[in-house]
Amino acid sequence: MTSTNAFTFLMLPPQTDLTRQWARRLAELVPAMNLIVAEDAETAAAAIPTADAAFGTLPAELLAKAKSLRWLQAPQAAPPAGYYYPELVAHGLTVTNFREIYNDHISAHILAFVLAFARGLHVFIPQQLRHEWKKPPEDQGVVPLPGSTALIVGLGGIGAETARLLSAFGMHVLAVDARRTDKPDHVDELHPADALDTVLPRADFVILTVPHTPATEGFFNRARFSLMKPTAFFINIGRGLTTKLDDLVAALKAGTIAGAALDVYEQEPLPPNHPLWGLPNVLLTPHMAGYGPHLNERRFQIIQDNCRAFAEGRPLRNVVDKATWF
Structure with a gap:
């Protein structure tokens, strides 16, 4: 039987009905995880020093306060320019993304x-x-x-x-x-x-x-x-x-x-x-080539798989080379 380790997973703001739904599902499916859903910047700032992992966009000022962060799940397959800023690239944490779902x-x-x-x-x-x-x-x-x-x-x-x-x-x-x-x-x-x-x-x-x-x-x-x-x-x-x-x-x-x-x-x-x-x-066409059914479920599956892998010390899906942004 695979051993699991407890860890804190921070969902960074802003939140939507979809991310809140994901949070509820993750809490049931990955019981080893302490899940924090930050509805605002103040909550995120208070939680980031002890977070082991996070989902979303991580500003440089939050990264500077992170003491335990080892994994960041990007909210897109290819986040916009600026997501991989120099401090994030230099940091030792691993970034994963949502590629392969489209x-x-x-x-x-x-x-x-x-x-x-x-x-x-x-x-x-x-x-x-x-x-x-x-x-x-x-x-x-x-x-x-x-x-x-x-x-x-x-x-x-x-x-x-x-x-x-x-x-x-x-x-x-x-x-x-x-x-x-x-x-x-x-x-x-x-x-x-x-x-x-x-x-x-x-x-x-x-x-x-x-x-x-x-x-x-x-x-x-x-x-x-x-x-x-x-x-x-x-x-x-x-x-x-x-x-x-x-x-x-x-x-x-x-x-x-x-x-x-x-x-x-x-x-x-x-x-x-x-x-x-x-x-x-x-x-x-207006930037909609990726449109189609099942995308949100595919996104959730990557988050779920990576949360379980992180808890069990296994390799993560869709690891990014931060220096090249993909």
């Missing part, structure tokens, strides 16, 4: 973008709204997916599931990743991150699934768009700050690339006067 939803969203471009829906939907019946020549306006090449930039859970779906359509799948060295069956070629510029010119679809990190901020820019085929499509469902939108607009207007589909943006919401709204070769 794989099916986001990969389906990517596939929808790919199929829309491949079958010309970015042309036909506006025609429908204008009540226009306008057929292209039989040999134009379609991208045959068998024999086409997709490049996935970031081969985590989302990227790997996307590769599986794309390969089912007969596509040749390339991938680059900063960490992964094991090539999944549905990926034809896996390259290190520094090979990106070498493989970019080969792709008909370039798909970004990478998080926002110091290394990826603004890394898709004018120079990288210039390396893509003029017939290629760019898709970003990772994080908006990875892509320079002014450079993307310039590439689209100049015909440097054929089109773009975005779910994430440098500025959100995307301003109503932004030129992307009016471009005919662009598909835009």
Whole structure:
């Protein structure tokens, strides 16, 4: 029988009906845990000196008061810029996150973008709204997916599931990743991150699934768009700050690339006067590619699993490299 150790778990403010519900469930499922639900900053400040673990966003002033903190569960898969500040990165505690819960939803969203471009829906939907019946020549306006090449930039859970779906359509799948060295069956070629510029010119679809990190901020820019085929499509469902939108607009207007589909943006919401709204070769969704059923239950399962693992001295799920933010 696995031994368990008592520990104090602090749920940092702000609280919602959902986090309070999680707290009630955790208290029943992990009896070795002393659970503190901080409804305000004062309660959190009083509890943090003796907390062993915490959930939520931990400001630097609270971290400075933490004497026993060894684990922090981030409230998102990729928290916004500023979550991993220098003091937190330098601290000895372990951070975990909610990655892997969106794989099916986001990969389906990517596939929808790919199929829309491949079958010309970015042309036909506006025609429908204008009540226009306008057929292209039989040999134009379609991208045959068998024999086409997709490049996935970031081969985590989302990227790997996307590769599986794309390969089912007969596509040749390339991938680059900063960490992964094991090539999944549905990926034809896996390259290190520094090979990106070498493989970019080969792709008909370039798909970004990478998080926002110091290394990826603004890394898709004018120079990288210039390396893509003029017939290629760019898709970003990772994080908006990875892509320079002014450079993307310039590439689209100049015909440097054929089109773009975005779910994430440098500025959100995307301003109503932004030129992307009016471009005919662009598909835009409002940062909802991850939407779908069961997400909150998946989040809770990670918290529950990690609370039990922490109590039993086992490895935690979804450990983050704090220096690189993922």
